[in-house]
Amino acid sequence: MTTGCSTLPSTRGLDLMNPASSLLSPGSAKNASPYQMLDGTAPATALAGNAGLTEEAYHKIREAKAQNAIVLQVAEDEQPVRVLPLPPGQKSVFVSELLNQTGVLKKLGSVQATLYRPSPDSISGVRMEIQFADDGTVDPTTDYGLRPGDRVQIQQKSTTAIESLVNMALRR
Structure with a gap:
């Protein structure tokens, strides 16, 4: 008997993700991904193209907005994403104060830092x-006042030998 329907092409090559086994079993890990790749690995949790915005950081930003706090994201730290409260009232906290009070500058030395300010137009926020x-201090023109929900992303600055020589020559 003919139904007039054609058979579907094999989905073997198209099926990139399957439900993870943890979805089907009780007691699965709280933060486990609900998907797994065909090779059995979990997909990356970073949101592609969103400047290191992980799923964990996204949830911490929402938490920070609700609690009058900011998110400090330090690459390769024991605790890479932290929610830190802002002081109550009208007292301002600046990026330089955050970096000094948390000990990030002392621990990492030379760093690269970016502030991401929440925006309805961007999941990752406005990049600043x-x-x-x-001398390693924050330039006053970019020493931004922090607001609830801000995310400060920090990583150790890597310089090549040539960059070090050029910097040394320019300082003379």
């Missing part, structure tokens, strides 16, 4: 570069 002077 933080510049540093030669």
Whole structure:
């Protein structure tokens, strides 16, 4: 008997993700991904193209907005994403104060930092570069006042030998 329907092409090549086994079993890990790749690995949790915005960071940003706090995201730290409260009232906290009080500058030395400010137009937020002077302090023109829900992303600055020589020559 003919139904007039054609058979579907094999989905073997198209089936990139299957439900994870943890979905079907009780007691699965709280933060486990509900999907797994065909090779059995979990997909990456970073939101592609969103400047290191992980799923964990996204939830921490929402938490920070609700609690009058900011998110400090330090690459390769024991606790890479932290929610830190802002002081109550009208007292302002600046990026330089955050970096000094948390000990990030002391621990990492030379760093690169970016502030992401919440925006309805962008999941990752508006990117605001933080510049540093030669002595490692935050440049006053980019020492932004922090607001609830801000995310400060920090990573250790890597310089090549040539960059170090050029910087040394420019300082003379």
